[in-house]
Amino acid sequence: MKITIKEVAKMAGVSPSTVSRVISDSPRISDETKKEVREAMEKLKYHPNAIARSLVNKATNTVGIVMPQSVEKAILNPFFPQALSGISAAAHEQNYCILLSTGNTEEEQLESVRNIVMSGRVDGVIIMYSSVDNLVLEEVKRLGTPAIIIGKPLDSKETMYVDNDNVEAAFKVTERLINNGHKRIAFFGGYFKFIVSLDRLDGYTRALKENNIEFEKKYIVEIADLLKENAYERMKELLKLDNRPTAVVATDDVLAFGVMDAIKEAKLKIPEDIEIISFNNVPYDEFYSPSLTSVDIDAYSLGYESARLIIENMKGIADGDKVIVPTRIIDRESSR
Structure with missing residues (x-):
């Protein structure tokens, strides 16, 4: 049988509204009450519904990801799985989920991005490429959603980014x-x-x-x-x-x-x-x-730092708006 907030509230000796505020980490609730409610949740094995939680927080704890081409094609290039692995690791550390936005053409990408942003399914967007005419970036900015680019944008003063030199x-x-x-x-x-x-x-x-x-x-x-x-x-x-x-x-x-x-x-x-x-x-x-x-080029770190930076920016604790990931030459047999 599914455990409800009312049962958690009863075990913790508080009201259901207090449990909701603990789930949303409200500063109005004392640390002692938070501890009691969380212990009750753990004993009852209660897991807050992600959608309900997002309604309380007005946040989804989800970051959208846009690739330069369809997922099927992009995944064939080893860079993207490595970068995605870094994004996933950083998102997991911050208790965020990731959502891939797909599209075979730029118009399809734009439509997909509009859908996930305007429907409130993501709090921010990671664009895994930087192009001369980045219409996806311009659209995300127009919609007022935080965005970060893996790569150097043309206007680096107005956009968060992670890149190599x-x-x-x-x-x-x-x-x-x-x-x-x-x-x-x-x-x-x-x-x-x-x-x-x-x-x-x-x-x-x-x-x-x-x-x-x-x-x-x-x-x-x-x-x-x-x-x-x-x-x-x-x-x-x-x-x-x-x-x-x-x-x-x-x-x-x-x-x-x-x-x-x-x-x-x-x-x-x-x-x-x-x-x-x-x-x-x-x-x-x-x-x-x-x-x-x-x-x-350390693709893993490019992905990791992009997710870390945009999430910390959305939380208001970011220490900057760009990260340059160092590179090094790995010598093998094709060069002298």
Whole structure:
């Protein structure tokens, strides 16, 4: 039989309204009364109804999550499961739930976000990407709901965010390849409407400029959907050039895997003929052949810090509005 608030109130010797106030952690109730009510709840194994509790608190204790594409596609990229794991851990620590907002197109995403925000199902939103024209972010702001981005927004003064220093990380990777003697360095990036791709391209370009190496557009490859197969096809095209690249910077390990497959198929050696350094340090990197040198962006911490920061902001106890997560290069066989 389901236990009710009335039974908890009877055991604790208080009124049902007092039990409700204890559930909502009202400051009007003394610590001693709270203790007695919570002990009664524990003895009776009473668990407050989440919906009823949200009506009392005017809060759902739920954070919405928006991915850059459909969940089915995004989950194939190891970054998102790792970041989601961090979000889940931080939310659990703060007694929050998470709710995925889905949509295959930006319009579907907007409609999904409107539904979960306007129906009062979430207290805030985590957007797991930053783009040049982030319509989802603008819509969430318009609706007056707290939002945080994983990635650097165009207007960093107006938006909470968690990110790496992607410009500096790409600069260091490219400069390392230059110091290894390379001048023909290809850049494989994701969709250039995403700020992370633009930041890493910026770091790459800056390293070339500071080392007096001419920027050549033919070495710049944009893979909008981050598919391994597309990176493989584009690398095959670069290998046909008279001055083929001798090194590759890939902004995502999935792209690097496609690049490596094309190189091996051409009977070239990695890293002797073409050296490769990538980003994200996904679990598959050490098992690929040869194993992949990659920048560890700490996707788990990016997710964890985004959830921690937005929840603490909603509670009014946040210590800032941004977090920069450090990166480090994990050396493996694909680089010297």
